[in-house]
Amino acid sequence: MLEQCSANLSYLPQRDFTVALYKTINQINHPPFLVMIxxxxEGT
Known part of the structure; x- marks a missing residue:
């Protein structure tokens, strides 16, 4: 899931958007993550 999210976010131009990713590292299997955009x- 994280790979798909990263692939989609790579299409956002850096000059128009800032993206932050928060991911927990002490959770096993499917740790939660939060994406902030x-x-x-304006005008894009």
């Missing part, structure tokens, strides 16, 4: 500019 900030739009920096």
């Amino acid at each position: 900030e739009k920096l500019r």
Whole structure:
């Protein structure tokens, strides 16, 4: 799931969006993760 999310996020232009990923490392099997996207500019 994380690989699919990363692939989709790679299409966001860096000058227009900031992306942060928070992932827990002490959870086994399917650890939760949070993706935060900030739009920096209007008009795109």
